Amino acid sequence: DAKTTQPPSMDCAEGRAANLPCNHSTISGNEYVYWYRQIHSQGPQYIIHGLKNNETNEMASLIITEDRKSSTLILPHATLRDTAVYYCIVRSLVSNTGNQFYFGTGTSLTVIP
Amino acid sequence: GAVVSQHPSRVICKSGTSVKIECRSLDFQATTMFWYRQFPKQSLMLMATSNEGSKATYEQGVEKDKFLINHASLTLSTLTVTSAHPEDSSFYICSARDPTGRDLSNQPQHFGDGTRLSIL
Numbered sequence: 353d354a355k356t357t358q359p360p361s362m363d364c365a366e367g368r369a370a371n372l373p374c375n376h377s378t379i380s381g382n383e384y385v386y387w388y389r390q391i392h393s394q395g396p397q398y399i400i401h402g403l404k405n406n407e408t409n410e411m412a413s414l415i416i417t418e419d420r421k422s423s424t425l426i427l428p429h430a431t432l433r434d435t436a437v438y439y440c441i442v443r444s445l446v447s448n449t450g451n452q453f454y455f456g457t458g459t460s461l462t463v464i465p
Numbered sequence: 466g467a468v469v470s471q472h473p474s475r476v477i478c479k480s481g482t483s484v485k486i487e488c489r490s491l492d493f494q495a496t497t498m499f500w501y502r503q504f505p506k507q508s509l510m511l512m513a514t515s516n517e518g519s520k521a522t523y524e525q526g527v528e529k530d531k532f533l534i535n536h537a538s539l540t541l542s543t544l545t546v547t548s549a550h551p552e553d554s555s556f557y558i559c560s561a562r563d564p565t566g567r568d569l570s571n572q573p574q575h576f577g578d579g580t581r582l583s584i585l
Contacts, residue, residue, distance in 0.1 A: 384571060395471070395558050395576035396509070403571070439508070451497065451562050451572055455509040 355379065355442045361460045364434075370427040372459050374440030377421040384443050385416060386453070387425045389436040389461075396439065399425065430463045437461070468492055469561050471577025479585055480551060486544045486580045488559030494539035495561035499574065500532070503556040515542040549584045556581050 357375040364370040376385060384403050388396040400407055400414045402423075407414040413426040427434055439458040443451055468491040476484050488498055496517045501509040513534055514522040521534035531553075533545040542561075546553055560574040 386573065388576075390509075393556075393579070393581070395469075395560075395578045398573050398575060401571075401573060451574070452499070452511060452514060453560075453574055454511060455501075457508050 370430040490561040498542040
């Protein structure tokens with residue numbers, strides 16, 4: 353079962369920062385938060401992940417609250433190619449060989465010209 | 466970055482046919498791969514966890530005799546949809562967990578581009 357809650361849709365003006373929130377209030381102490389995005393008819397693309405510190409890479413920044421119950425993915429300068437469904441996932445340890453991901457419904461981000 | 470290749474990208478076949486989908490990790494060894502299914506306008510649904518050298522672990526409600534998984538090497542997992550019917554038409558996606566240099570909880574999955582299966 354998915355352990356995250358995201359708004360179903362968001363709009364963002366091209367060139368502006370896109371801030372995508374995610375609630376994961378039942379997250380455990382050793383569980384990472386992962387973000388992926390899926391452009392129509394493609395496989396999900398890895399964006400970023402983190403445990404408790406803020407993370408940044410060439411694609412995005414991840415801000416995790418101090419209590420780790422929520423996080424925000426930031427796309428600093430959204431482009432039309434960033435239009436996609438964004439998934440926030442908390443990794444679920446089902447077995448020692450697992451690392452299963454259970455996808456929620458995600459946020460459909462539309463970048464507007 | 467890590468690359469996972471999935472083949473074929475699209476399959477159209479008659480009802481009753483068995484269809485095999487391949488998933489390869491191209492630049493890392495994947496002891497664990499995953500198979501998902503996605504229906505239109507829905508999210509990805511995990512079907513099974515494929516472990517190299519052992520039996521796959523299926524999610525509740527997924528028929529293991531219908532969806533045969535083989536993970537014979539560290540770079541290849543296959544999903545065979547046996548005796549496919551129109552209701553099996555879907556977007557099938559695989560992923561591989563990259564275990565290089567990280568503990569289990571700190572290992573991203575890398576996804577293939579999916580296989581669109583259409584059963585007539």
